[in-house]
Amino acid sequence: MSAVLTDASFEQARLKLTAPELLRQAAYIDGKWVQGRATIAVHNPASGGLLGTVPALGAAETASAVEAAHRAFGSWRQLAASARAVILRRWFELMMTHGEDLARLMTAEQGKPLSEARGEITYAASFIEWFAEEARRAYGDIIPGHLTDKRLLVIKQPVGVVAAVTPWNFPAAMITRKVGPALAAGCTVVLKPSELTPFSALALAHLAEQAGVPAGVFNIVTGEPTDIGQVLTADPRVRKFTFTGSTRVGKMLAARCMDTVKRVSLELGGNAPFIVFDDADVDAAVEGAMASKFRNTGQTCVCANRLLVQAGVYGRFAEALSQRVAAMVVGDGLAGDTQQGPLINEAAVQKVERQVQDATSRGGRVLTGGERICGLFYKPTVITGATPEMEFFREETFGPLAALVKFDTEADAVRLANDTNAGLAAYVFTRDLSRSLRVSEALEYGMVGLNTGLISTTVAPFGGVKESGIGREGSMYGMDEYLDIKLVCAQVDAG
Numbered sequence: 001m002s003a004v005l006t007d008a009s010f011e012q013a014r015l016k017l018t019a020p021e022l023l024r025q026a027a028y029i030d031g032k033w034v035q036g037r038a039t040i041a042v043h044n045p046a047s048g049g050l051l052g053t054v055p056a057l058g059a060a061e062t063a064s065a066v067e068a069a070h071r072a073f074g075s076w077r078q079l080a081a082s083a084r085a086v087i088l089r090r091w092f093e094l095m096m097t098h099g100e101d102l103a104r105l106m107t108a109e110q111g112k113p114l115s116e117a118r119g120e121i122t123y124a125a126s127f128i129e130w131f132a133e134e135a136r137r138a139y140g141d142i143i144p145g146h147l148t149d150k151r152l153l154v155i156k157q158p159v160g161v162v163a164a165v166t167p168w169n170f171p172a173a174m175i176t177r178k179v180g181p182a183l184a185a186g187c188t189v190v191l192k193p194s195e196l197t198p199f200s201a202l203a204l205a206h207l208a209e210q211a212g213v214p215a216g217v218f219n220i221v222t223g224e225p226t227d228i229g230q231v232l233t234a235d236p237r238v239r240k241f242t243f244t245g246s247t248r249v250g251k252m253l254a255a256r257c258m259d260t261v262k263r264v265s266l267e268l269g270g271n272a273p274f275i276v277f278d279d280a281d282v283d284a285a286v287e288g289a290m291a292s293k294f295r296n297t298g299q300t301c302v303c304a305n306r307l308l309v310q311a312g313v314y315g316r317f318a319e320a321l322s323q324r325v326a327a328m329v330v331g332d333g334l335a336g337d338t339q340q341g342p343l344i345n346e347a348a349v350q351k352v353e354r355q356v357q358d359a360t361s362r363g364g365r366v367l368t369g370g371e372r373i374c375g376l377f378y379k380p381t382v383i384t385g386a387t388p389e390m391e392f393f394r395e396e397t398f399g400p401l402a403a404l405v406k407f408d409t410e411a412d413a414v415r416l417a418n419d420t421n422a423g424l425a426a427y428v429f430t431r432d433l434s435r436s437l438r439v440s441e442a443l444e445y446g447m448v449g450l451n452t453g454l455i456s457t458t459v460a461p462f463g464g465v466k467e468s469g470i471g472r473e474g475s476m477y478g479m480d481e482y483l484d485i486k487l488v489c490a491q492v493d494a495g
């Protein structure tokens with residue numbers, strides 16, 4: 001080939017997509033692929049190379065997407081639930097058919113190892129499959145009347161236009177976990193994906209179009225968050241706002257939604273305690289810590305953030321964990337044996353550097369890692385001698401730092417674990433049945449992993465308490481977030 005490769009064509013050639021049309025460099029509004037006056041560049045965090053551009057849309061285009069979703073709502077909600085289910089099922093099948101391409105695209109824009117990206121595509125598709133089935137089960141209730149001439153019927157109806165704002169750490173699954181139940185319920189959606197990882201979202205929209213999702217039912221607006229977020233939170237036609245991202249931004253967006261009293265669900269930051277008791281199976285605890293702490297380079301909301309280890313097994317656990325961590329293969333996610341990719345951007349690396357520096361300056365000891373490799377790659381790190389005074393204890397790391405705090409009693413562990421405004425996920429390792437139940441009940445968290453570091457699945461409710469969020473995603477509860485309850489109170493004459 002004689003043509004000079006631009007930066008973007010180099011990165012795109014590395015993708016080796018079987019279906020190159022999955023890489024869409026346009027937004028998707030009312031069934032049309034839309035360009036803007038300006039563009040946003042998307043880079044591969046592993047190489048820094050340009051992967052492509054997407055339109056930098058603003059308030060006017062976002063309002064037109066809301067208009068399209070509002071128009072489409074009338075007919076989409078009228079479809080039989082079984083008809084919506086057939087379309088969603090086709091979308092799921094197309095995602096599975098194109099799974100390898102979707103995974104490669106995700107790794108290129110987000111950085112996670114290809115094996116994890118493949119897992120995320122299966123996870124993402126499973127939400128569409130699950131909610132295609134749930135579409136038929138938006139049951140209501142009949143309540144015994146409070147008077148002999150009254151009948152009380154409770155029916156569930158779609159809330160209307162949904163605005164969804166999704167993050168970069170799970171560029172596909174956080175979309176389908178919202179859009180699957182919304183569409184199944186009969187709602188229409190305007191989605192703003194992260195500007196760092198828009199290509200996974202746009203590929204999903206392409207497949208939704210192929211599956212027969214009608215124009216206006218699923219819209220994607222790309223661009224900088226401020227203008228788009230302003231419209232999505234203020235427009236009265238948007239009846240539901242759903243967000244996954246930082247606690248700071250979530251609070252701000254939710255507050256704006258109150259002007260028009262929208263339904264809101266939020267999946268915000270965590271600060272997960274990972275408690276290992278003396279009576280735990282230490283090997284299993286190490287396995288659990290590897291899975292929970294280092295998945296997605298430590299960039300999940302449910303990542304273990306504070307490892308609380310009882311004095312009797314502290315040394316053994318620290319040693320075994322650091323051996324496993326030191327052996328991790330760090331590199332470009334598209335390379336075969338990579339176990340940990342880059343962090344998402346420079347700010348993310350600097351945050352890990354700051355927390356490691358803070359911990360060591362306060363007496364923490366680095367057992368392995370503790371430094372940047374190059375670019376956005378940071379060595380997976382284990383620090384012992386960590387204390388609650390250190391920065392990582394208060395602020396979610398969102399990176400590959402495992403800092404180990406020693407505790408003495410069960411009461412200490414519970415007190416330390418609950419000493420945070422966050423309340424998303426917690427993990428407990430113990431072989432004592434009574435303790436496992438006692439501690440699970442005492443933890444102020446939405447989800448508890450008992451002798452496991454992996455808790456996420458389509459069929460279980462995902463969500464937090466305290467400042468980690470409102471509402472639940474996935475599972476038999478997930479569609480309730482997109483349904484309004486309506487009472488029909490009927491007067492029935494004696495006849």
Ligand code: SIN
Pocket residue numbers: 169170173244267299300301302456462
């Ligand atoms: C998240 O980090 O927000 C989601 C993680 C998951 O679904 O496991």
